[in-house]
Amino acid sequence: MTTATAHALSEHEQKVDRAKLGMWMFLGSEVMFFTGFLAAYIALRMSDPAWPSGHGRLNWPLAAANTVVLIVSSFTMALGVNAAQRNLTQRLRLCLGATALLGLVFLVVKAIEYNDKFHHGHYPSTDLFYGTYFLLTGFHGLHVLGGVIALTITAGMANRFSSKWFAPVENVGLYWHFVDIVWIFLFPTLYLL
Amino acid sequence: MSAYEHAEHIHAPPTTFFYKYVWSTDHKVIAKQYLFTAFFFLALGGLLAMVIRWQLAYPFEPLPLIGSLLKNTFVFDSAGSVRPEGFNQLVTMHGTIMIFFVIIPILVGAFGNFLIPLHVGARDVAFPILNALSYWLFLPAGVILFASFFVHEGPAAAGWTAYPPLSDLGPAATPGSGTGQVLWLVAIFLLGFSSILGGLNFLTTIIKMRAPGLTWSRLPLVTWAQFVTAIFQTLATPVLASATVMLLSDKLLGTSLFLPAGIHLTGDEPVAATGGGHPLLWQHIFWFYSHPAVYILILPGMGIASDLIATFARKPIFGYTAMVTSLVGIMGLGFIVWGHHMFMSGMSPAVGMAFMTSTMLIALPSGVKVFNWLGTLWNSSIRFTVPMLHALSFVALFIIGGLSGIYMAATPVDIFIHDTYYIVAHFHYVVFGGTLFAVFGGLTFWFPKMFGREMNRKWGFVHWLLTFVGFNAAFFPMHFLGEAGHMRRISTPTEYDFLGHLQPMNEWISWSAFLLGAAQLIFLVNFFGSMGKGRKSEANPWKSNTLEWSTASPVPFHNFDRIPTVYRGPYEYSSSAADGRGDWAPQDAPPDGRGHPAAH
Numbered sequence: 001m002t003t004a005t006a007h008a009l010s011e012h013e014q015k016v017d018r019a020k021l022g023m024w025m026f027l028g029s030e031v032m033f034f035t036g037f038l039a040a041y042i043a044l045r046m047s048d049p050a051w052p053s054g055h056g057r058l059n060w061p062l063a064a065a066n067t068v069v070l071i072v073s074s075f076t077m078a079l080g081v082n083a084a085q086r087n088l089t090q091r092l093r094l095c096l097g098a099t100a101l102l103g104l105v106f107l108v109v110k111a112i113e114y115n116d117k118f119h120h121g122h123y124p125s126t127d128l129f130y131g132t133y134f135l136l137t138g139f140h141g142l143h144v145l146g147g148v149i150a151l152t153i154t155a156g157m158a159n160r161f162s163s164k165w166f167a168p169v170e171n172v173g174l175y176w177h178f179v180d181i182v183w184i185f186l187f188p189t190l191y192l193l
Numbered sequence: 194m195s196a197y198e199h200a201e202h203i204h205a206p207p208t209t210f211f212y213k214y215v216w217s218t219d220h221k222v223i224a225k226q227y228l229f230t231a232f233f234f235l236a237l238g239g240l241l242a243m244v245i246r247w248q249l250a251y252p253f254e255p256l257p258l259i260g261s262l263l264k265n266t267f268v269f270d271s272a273g274s275v276r277p278e279g280f281n282q283l284v285t286m287h288g289t290i291m292i293f294f295v296i297i298p299i300l301v302g303a304f305g306n307f308l309i310p311l312h313v314g315a316r317d318v319a320f321p322i323l324n325a326l327s328y329w330l331f332l333p334a335g336v337i338l339f340a341s342f343f344v345h346e347g348p349a350a351a352g353w354t355a356y357p358p359l360s361d362l363g364p365a366a367t368p369g370s371g372t373g374q375v376l377w378l379v380a381i382f383l384l385g386f387s388s389i390l391g392g393l394n395f396l397t398t399i400i401k402m403r404a405p406g407l408t409w410s411r412l413p414l415v416t417w418a419q420f421v422t423a424i425f426q427t428l429a430t431p432v433l434a435s436a437t438v439m440l441l442s443d444k445l446l447g448t449s450l451f452l453p454a455g456i457h458l459t460g461d462e463p464v465a466a467t468g469g470g471h472p473l474l475w476q477h478i479f480w481f482y483s484h485p486a487v488y489i490l491i492l493p494g495m496g497i498a499s500d501l502i503a504t505f506a507r508k509p510i511f512g513y514t515a516m517v518t519s520l521v522g523i524m525g526l527g528f529i530v531w532g533h534h535m536f537m538s539g540m541s542p543a544v545g546m547a548f549m550t551s552t553m554l555i556a557l558p559s560g561v562k563v564f565n566w567l568g569t570l571w572n573s574s575i576r577f578t579v580p581m582l583h584a585l586s587f588v589a590l591f592i593i594g595g596l597s598g599i600y601m602a603a604t605p606v607d608i609f610i611h612d613t614y615y616i617v618a619h620f621h622y623v624v625f626g627g628t629l630f631a632v633f634g635g636l637t638f639w640f641p642k643m644f645g646r647e648m649n650r651k652w653g654f655v656h657w658l659l660t661f662v663g664f665n666a667a668f669f670p671m672h673f674l675g676e677a678g679h680m681r682r683i684s685t686p687t688e689y690d691f692l693g694h695l696q697p698m699n700e701w702i703s704w705s706a707f708l709l710g711a712a713q714l715i716f717l718v719n720f721f722g723s724m725g726k727g728r729k730s731e732a733n734p735w736k737s738n739t740l741e742w743s744t745a746s747p748v749p750f751h752n753f754d755r756i757p758t759v760y761r762g763p764y765e766y767s768s769s770a771a772d773g774r775g776d777w778a779p780q781d782a783p784p785d786g787r788g789h790p791a792a793h
Contacts, residue, residue: 025393036435125447
């Protein structure tokens, strides 16, 4: 029965279906990628009783502000998907652009933070605290950068989407929420604990 | 149904050389790209093994011909003899190449790509462009790994497992731990990325693109095995990616995630500035990927063997549901056994016991498979074709490799035989005796479908015979070497008095290995010769049921004239369903018999 239903879908709908499934599986593999990092982080931290608290060493108010930036960007992203569903091209472009811009703000704040650390002589090689900090936030930052690029491209294509076809918007949205969620884990782990 | 066909939008086949053979999105062409690239690496990895065996049989004697051609390189000194450090690099690259650049690309890249869309009755994989991208990430990975042979001090030397601190310390620790190891890590990272994209592509294809009527319980076991393998690829490989990134960070950014404080090589200066890391952390993360990877290396082989055995026993596979369940069971257990690689690391006995138990449990699904293969063969009239001989060899040798695996899963046994030739014997029985025989079986079986011609059966038989004899002559004695305490990865067994009496056995193994290596030339000549000159093949030369045999040989660009409708399971041989129409019933043959190839 299920296969019969699948073939009742148009070729186009099937492609959308596949693209979304592919995206979910890609996100599954991304979860495992960050799990590798986090597992290493937990193992290293648990085995060192003198591991310093991020609270005193990192600029947590700045990172908290950045957290708000990412959460708001997830909201604009959701508004974008909604706009696509309702055929509102202009609003879709605006939402995607705003999301990309917020992602960029996040990266700029991150750069300011990194710069400050370098200025004080804190590098990945300084100790394991900074090593894992730069590794985890660095790879998250690279994912944000990838998202900003994807969002910009999607915003440029906005007039091609309609309520009938907006799978790329949805997929970029899924990816963007994932990047957001990773940060929601990283922020308390690195900056507060 | 008809609405669907009207909506189907079919692209024209590409006409230019570039789109036809280089940036092709056709799964069949991509499969061949993987296959031929893997053949190159198979030859390279095999030659490395020959040099390894020369050194072990005749330590530090100049290697005739090749030694003098390649003298004063990382591997050979000015006299053309193997350097001790070069030996480590040979072993490292042999393992790395065979696992990552031969077995995985052939099983998944070549067989997966070629068979999955045909077996589900689709025109291509779900994401053809992503599929091409997977290959074009794999090829640079191969080029980077190959390039590491030519950098100063040669390729990586820390084993295919790249254990820190050796892999982490740079050339001061061993030649090849500098640039060579960095290139190794970059190559493995790219390969992992390619593997992840391939895995999610296959998963989507199998889940979403099965032809009408092709339920999960009508899927051929090859494709079931690829499905389970693709889950491993999608969920385990990213962990390898993060491991390589972390080791790269240690080497390039100066972190010390895997380096404890106070490592001294020469002099009083400790090599790691900060320390605090753990070499064991690498082992856990690496094996969390690499043990599932061991199943990536064997499961598709099991799938191939299942299809071949059913076809040539002319019987339905015994216990189809149990075969599928055991595949899934191996996958589930495969994720929780990685610690058995680390019994010697001083892990707590409780943890060791847990890993020992989970490892031994894998004997259950593996045993189910073996008995089902035997059950399929029971009372059948076996056709001893070349593919079938390889499939039967797969079962026989997998039993030996599997049993030695259970034996060494017992922690007390493992402590005794750990890092000896017993381990070398075990995994070669699984990966060569098992998987490579399945690969030869699969290649000789699907060759007509790939190239539209038949391979020479007489030379195919000679190749099988020499390979089977050479393989067992070379690898079975290694069990004895291991029990006698012969260590793995030593360049000079003669340096130890207690190994002195084993040297004749080492020489025997080496000459058997040379025979085994030479036998592969027969295969290559037969393969490439038959591609051009083989007898033209009919659509279904083996009288097999699965969908790929219902279309022409070689498979046309769009795979099927029209998307087939599936009416039955893949193994209906000698059954009442096939009544009066030969002893087989193609999956797309309607119950009333219309559309059967015999009627064409």
